[in-house]
Amino acid sequence: MTSFSAEAAYLKSTIQNRYERVFKRHDKVASFIDAEIQQWQADTQHFVDTQNPYHNLKEKALSTNLLSPSQKEFNGLLTEFTSVCEKHNKLPGTFWSREKEKIETLFAKDKNTEKAVSELATSFQLLRMEYQKVADSLYSCWELEKIRYMRNEFLKALLEEIASIEKFIEYIETLGLELGVLFDLSVGAENQTQIDEVLRWLEYLKNDEGVQRLLDLMGKISQAQQSEKVDKIIHSKYETTRIPDISSKEEIIGLTLGNQIEHALPAELALLSDQETAILFDLKFIESALLCFEMEGITEISKEVQQEAEVKSQEDDEKGPLIICVDTSGSMQGAPETIAKAVTLIMATKARQCHRSCYLINFSTGISTINLSKDFSMDALLSFLQISFWGGTDVAPAIRHGLDMMKSEEYANADMLIISDFIMADLPETIINQMKAHRDNGTKFNSLVIDDVFMDNRMRSLFDHEWVYNPTTSNITEIIEFQRNV
Numbered sequence: 321m322t323s324f325s326a327e328a329a330y331l332k333s334t335i336q337n338r339y340e341r342v343f344k345r346h347d348k349v350a351s352f353i354d355a356e357i358q359q360w361q362a363d364t365q366h367f368v369d370t371q372n373p374y375h376n377l378k379e380k381a382l383s384t385n386l387l388s389p390s391q392k393e394f395n396g397l398l399t400e401f402t403s404v405c406e407k408h409n410k411l412p413g414t415f416w417s418r419e420k421e422k423i424e425t426l427f428a429k430d431k432n433t434e435k436a437v438s439e440l441a442t443s444f445q446l447l448r449m450e451y452q453k454v455a456d457s458l459y460s461c462w463e464l465e466k467i468r469y470m471r472n473e474f475l476k477a478l479l480e481e482i483a484s485i486e487k488f489i490e491y492i493e494t495l496g497l498e499l500g501v502l503f504d505l506s507v508g509a510e511n512q513t514q515i516d517e518v519l520r521w522l523e524y525l526k527n528d529e530g531v532q533r534l535l536d537l538m539g540k541i542s543q544a545q546q547s548e549k550v551d552k553i554i555h556s557k558y559e560t561t562r563i564p565d566i567s568s569k570e571e572i573i574g575l576t577l578g579n580q581i582e583h584a585l586p587a588e589l590a591l592l593s594d595q596e597t598a599i600l601f602d603l604k605f606i607e608s609a610l611l612c613f614e615m616e617g618i619t620e621i622s623k624e625v626q627q628e629a630e631v632k633s634q635e636d637d638e639k640g641p642l643i644i645c646v647d648t649s650g651s652m653q654g655a656p657e658t659i660a661k662a663v664t665l666i667m668a669t670k671a672r673q674c675h676r677s678c679y680l681i682n683f684s685t686g687i688s689t690i691n692l693s694k695d696f697s698m699d700a701l702l703s704f705l706q707i708s709f710w711g712g713t714d715v716a717p718a719i720r721h722g723l724d725m726m727k728s729e730e731y732a733n734a735d736m737l738i739i740s741d742f743i744m745a746d747l748p749e750t751i752i753n754q755m756k757a758h759r760d761n762g763t764k765f766n767s768l769v770i771d772d773v774f775m776d777n778r779m780r781s782l783f784d785h786e787w788v789y790n791p792t793t794s795n796i797t798e799i800i801e802f803q804r805n806v
Contacts, residue, residue, distance in 0.1 A: 559622070
């Protein structure tokens with residue numbers, strides 16, 4: 321029996337050696353490979369256990385175990401054994417033909433002799449074991465060959481898949497996305513189909529520098545708005561107070577009466593120069609009536625004081641939902657539609673990465689919609705992006721539906737992005753007024769023009785931001801200022 325654990329170890333080692341960098345940087349890839357290998361083990365085990373053509377032959381060889389076989393049973397087993405050997409180029413040689421002749425000779429003389437019966441039983445058991453050995457060999461050889469073939473096919477397919485994943489990771493890292501945001505690499509055939517589909521979009525984005533710069537600019541829509549926050553805080557500080565200290569004799573501040581000889585005025589000390597006036601000095605000293613300099617110093621005392629203060633800071637407002645309207649009319653067919661859908665893919669994915677709801681509206685003369693919640697299915701997004709109308713262009717139903725969605729709680733604070741060549745008629749006045757009302761409440765209306773000409777001024781006054789992308793030259797023009805109609 322084949323050791324599937326050894327096969328699994330070989331597969332994992334081969335893949336890790338080939339894609340060591342991917343394994344080290346992304347734990348999810350290693351988990352994905354482990355799951356794929358475990359699934360292959362289970363599938364292969366089931367296949368070889370149920371589809372081996374030599375299973376019945378092996379079972380028959382095991383069940384043929386007679387203690388007292390007849391000469392007919394021996395000849396039947398020998399005929400079957402010889403047929404199996406000839407069919408698989410395992411000729412038994414002349415031994416069994418001689419053994420058959422010996423048994424026939426013994427039974428021809430006296431079939432009831434103990435020697436003849438013993439020889440027959442011995443030869444039958446030896447033939448049975450030889451038959452079992454051949455059956456086991458055929459069974460094992462088929463199993464090993466199939467497992468080797470299935471392993472090589474699986475390894476080839478898995479290496480191709482890992483190569484796609486490696487390229488996929490390279491692309492999404494270039495676009496600032498995370499692997500788990502697009503796919504969790506769960507086991508399933510649809511996984512590779514999804515990766516191939518997304519790679520088709522990402523390959524286009526990577527090879528077009530203009531689209532990459534466009535995505536950087538479009539990222540402004542995903543940035544959180546800054547708001548000023550005022551907090552009141554209580555903090556402690558130490559205040560230093562200077563107070564007079566009479567015990568500190570640092571400077572003269574005036575005159576006073578006392579008996580401090582060291583501070584006495586020179587005129588008082590002059591009384592000691594004569595015996596008659598010296599008596600007067602003694603009397604003044606006793607009565608503390610000497611005229612002396614008054615001295616004092618300054619002492620600093622620190623005291624903890626608590627104060628309340630206002631602190632202003634910038635904080636990110638929660639990123640609101642996003643409504644994207646994608647034009648798939650006939651005028652967008654080709655490169656413009658590819659760019660529009662690629663941008664939609666990245667914007668929707670970044671919304672998911674930021675845990676934002678995203679609502680997509682595919683429009684031509686009619687609309688098709690999909691509500692992508694914060695944890696939407698990538699299958700649903702890819703299926704939606706494959707829809708194309710290729711008819712006329714009428715953006716009014718798409719904008720009207722988007723405005724209706726803004727009335728719901730989930731999309732109340734949504735911003736809108738319209739991706740189109742804007743080859744269309746004027747918008748109805750009712751929609752323009754509704755857009756103005758939502759803009760007054762903070763909603764931003766943005767446009768991405770995919771064409772080789774600038775948007776007409778009649779449309780420019782509707783949007784807060786406008787990007788114009790020329791798919792022929794990959795040039796991008798950004799118009800930031802919102803032009804109000806006067």
